[in-house]
Amino acid sequence: QKEVEQDPGPLSVPEGAIVSLNCTYSNSAFQYFMWYRQYSRKGPELLMYTYSSGNKEDGRFTAQVDKSSKYISLFIRDSQPSDSATYLCAMGGSNDYKLSFGAGTTVTVRA
Amino acid sequence: DVKVTQSSRYLVKRTGEKVFLECVQDMDHENMFWYRQDPGLGLRLIYFSYDVKMKEKGDIPEGYSVSREKKERFSLILESASTNQTSMYLCASSLDRGVYGYTFGSGTRLTVV
Numbered sequence: 001q002k003e004v005e006q007d008p009g010p011l012s013v014p015e016g017a018i019v020s021l022n023c024t025y026s027n028s029a030f031q032y033f034m035w036y037r038q039y040s041r042k043g044p045e046l047l048m049y050t051y052s053s054g055n056k057e058d059g060r061f062t063a064q065v066d067k068s069s070k071y072i073s074l075f076i077r078d079s080q081p082s083d084s085a086t087y088l089c090a091m092g093g094s095n096d097y098k099l100s101f102g103a104g105t106t107v108t109v110r111a
Numbered sequence: 112d113v114k115v116t117q118s119s120r121y122l123v124k125r126t127g128e129k130v131f132l133e134c135v136q137d138m139d140h141e142n143m144f145w146y147r148q149d150p151g152l153g154l155r156l157i158y159f160s161y162d163v164k165m166k167e168k169g170d171i172p173e174g175y176s177v178s179r180e181k182k183e184r185f186s187l188i189l190e191s192a193s194t195n196q197t198s199m200y201l202c203a204s205s206l207d208r209g210v211y212g213y214t215f216g217s218g219t220r221l222t223v224v
């Protein structure tokens with residue numbers, strides 16, 4: 001079993017829809033959680049960062065962490081064609097040098 | 112903003128060649144990483160370094176080596192390139208054990224023929 005599980009999709013939605021992405025994990029020592037966005041043929045860029053449980057909102061993006069269920073989510077409201085990308089979840093513990101990544105979910109927003 | 116620069120966007124090399132992939136970061140980060148990314152396999156850690164001249168094997172170090180002579184520069188070396196090393200290679204750096212995440216470079220698409 002992988003330490004971080006993420007459905008690879010692909011996910012295709014019409015413009016304006018809400019995109020819902022999620023990851024589950026098994027390591028209870030993880031304390032900080034991230035979402036990266038990766039456009040085709042580019043490196044991943046940090047999109048959202050959350051420490052411990054709770055919600056964080058940034059514009060159209062909301063990240064949620066439920067440590068009791070070992071489940072994290074990313075929601076994209078009013079999705080745009082420019083949101084078409086691969087989204088990777090990542091997480092780590094305070095004693096880790098290395099992050100653990102999900103496999104990434106490919107999202108296409110249709111105009 | 113932290114910038115991580117990979118020297119080449121695209122490379123084509125022949126089987127058996129020794130290949131050097133260079134990565135430079137400009138924000139004094141202690142930690143640097145090399146990943147490869149393949150469809151269906153996600154990101155796989157090759158090597159990382161948490162200090163100058165210090166290195167640790169990742170999950171798939173076979174066929175690779177690394178060099179970190181200066182804090183800002185981390186090089187990945189393919190000792191004898193093979194076709195199964197055709198991949199997207201990503202360099203990343205982080206501050207403070209990655210608590211605040213990594214900054215990635217734009218990647219090097221390596222094709223071995």
